[in-house]
Amino acid sequence: MSLQIELEHYRNVLIVRLYGELDHHTAGVVRFKMEEALLKDHVNHVILSLKELQFMDSSGLGVILGRYKQVKSKGGKMVVCDINPGVKRLFELSGLFKIISVHDNERNAISSLEVVS
Numbered sequence: 001m002s003l004q005i006e007l008e009h010y011r012n013v014l015i016v017r018l019y020g021e022l023d024h025h026t027a028g029v030v031r032f033k034m035e036e037a038l039l040k041d042h043v044n045h046v047i048l049s050l051k052e053l054q055f056m057d058s059s060g061l062g063v064i065l066g067r068y069k070q071v072k073s074k075g076g077k078m079v080v081c082d083i084n085p086g087v088k089r090l091f092e093l094s095g096l097f098k099i100i101s102v103h104d105n106e107r108n109a110i111s112s113l114e115v116v117s
Contacts, residue, residue, distance in 0.1 A: 005030060007037050012044040013113060015106060019052040022060035031063045035070065044076040047109045051082030061094050068100060081109040 003026035004019040014037050022030060037043060046067060068078045081103040083091065091097050103109040 002026065003029065005033055007033065009043070010110065012042055013047060013110065014038065014043040014045070015047045015049060017049040017052070021055040022053060022063070023055065023057045024059040027059040027063045030060075031066065034063075034067050038067070038070055038074075044074060045113045046071050046076070046078040047106060047113070048078065048080045049082050049106055050080060050084065050087055053084065053087050056087050056090055061090065061096065064096065064100075077113055079103055079109045079112055081106055
């Protein structure tokens with residue numbers, strides 16, 4: 001299975017929806033597309049919507065951690081929402097939930113960032 005990436009801008013938030021598998025074959029594409037969006041657009045925060053992400057390995061964790069550091073250096077926040085149980089377990093084991101909060105859906109994630117609609 002491959003990976004599809006959907007990027008949406010909502011005010012100063014980049015919403016990244018991932019579909020498929022985030023592994024060593026697809027991590028570079030995710031890294032490039034997110035970095036490009038973070039650099040060229042007025043983005044302070046990132047929401048990762050992982051409802052349709054079926055699989056992720058350590059390469060995916062590396063990409064997420066790298067973009068987290070990029071967003072944090074700009075004074076922003078990264079949050080995750082709609083995470084499936086398998087991917088959630090990987091986040092828990094890696095300790096990413098100590099620095100990245102998780103929300104039930106995109107609306108709650110947007111609210112957590114205090115973005116006024």
